[in-house]
Structure formats: C-alpha cells, structure tokens
Amino acid sequence: DVKVTQSSRYLVKRTGEKVFLECVQDMDHENMFWYRQDPGLGLRLIYFSYDVKMKEKGDIPEGYSVSREKKERFSLILESASTNQTSMYLCASRRTALHFGDGTRLSIL
C-alpha cells in the first residue's frame, strides 16, 4: 500500500513566521502535490513536482514555495504566514491514482 506521511497533524503558528510542512512518500512516485482544502472551496492545488528539484505552480501559489531535494520528500513553505493561510493542507503523490496523506490542520494566529 502507498503511504504518504505528513509530519504534523496539527500545527499552530503566528503571523509572520516561516512555516515548513513536510511530506514523505514510500512508493518511489515521481509526482508529488500540495493542496489546501477549505470549506466551500474544495481542494485547491498550490504546487506540484514532476521530479527532484522540479516544481510547477498550481492554482494558488502566492505566499507559498516548495522544495524537492529528494524524490521521496516534498516540502511546502509558507514564507511569512498570514491568517488567511489557516487551512487543511494535504500532500499527495501519484503514479496513476493520486494518494493522499492525512493532512496537516494549520492555524495561523
């Protein structure tokens, strides 16, 4: 079974902080994704990556960056956290079907 592991289930940070969300997958997938999920807005793609050191902007990349130094690890970075970035963040990886982690519920105070 594919396993996508997100480092934190719940996280509370303050505005202006630099926040790192980590994700690891164990199936040697080349494609990895970061989404945020908000009530009424559904899943929105922030960034994705086709390979190591490769990244592509999704639909809402503003205020975020990513890092993919190793194939199995994809990190999402909030450069200067703001309250409107309070959300559920979901990491996923894919060869054919997309497989999700359990999410990180991030609160920015």
Next chain:
Amino acid sequence: QKEVEQDPGPLSVPEGAIVSLNCTYSNSAFQYFMWYRQYSRKGPELLMYTYSSGNKEDGRFTAQVDKSSKYISLFIRDSQPSDSATYLCAMTLYNQGGKLIFGQGTELSVKP
C-alpha cells in the same frame, strides 16, 4: 463554468439505501476517473480508478463512466452508517503524471 461539477449535497439516506453520486465535466479530453472518500479530519482515500466507459464494480461500490455524455457516477449499494463521508470525484488527462481536477465533493450521511 467549472471543469468538473459535483452536487455538494448534503445528501441524507436511510441505512440500506442505494446511493448515487454524480459528476459532470466539460473537457472531453479527460480519460481517467477516480472516486475518493474523505472522512472528517482525514485525507481523501481512493475508492475507484476507472478508464473506459462502462461500469467497474468493487464490493458494494460501482463506478460508472459515460464519456459520450461526460458524466460519471458512483453507486453505493446497501449503504451503511460507516459510508457517511464526503465523496470527491476527480479526473485527469494522463494515466501517469499530470494534475487531477476535482469536484467540490458531496457530503453523504447514512442514518441508522
């Protein structure tokens, strides 16, 4: 117009009912279709992955694809309270790689 439309519900049914969840899409190039189930405070879990038009069955779940009408469905037979969750449809152009386009999700409640 959104690329994928899904009725957000909520949908409430009695235990044992047959449930039909539906998505329509506008891009006829979509080739691969998925259904996900998401319990509260968890990540989406893959239920079904289909390619061709027609039906695919897995236990109580049947996924149906009609490419000519650009319409996909998920049927749940003998629904159980444990089926209460949000169901998301998703589709993509490519079997491997590329991003998926998701519906908004339908919230389902199965009452005992």
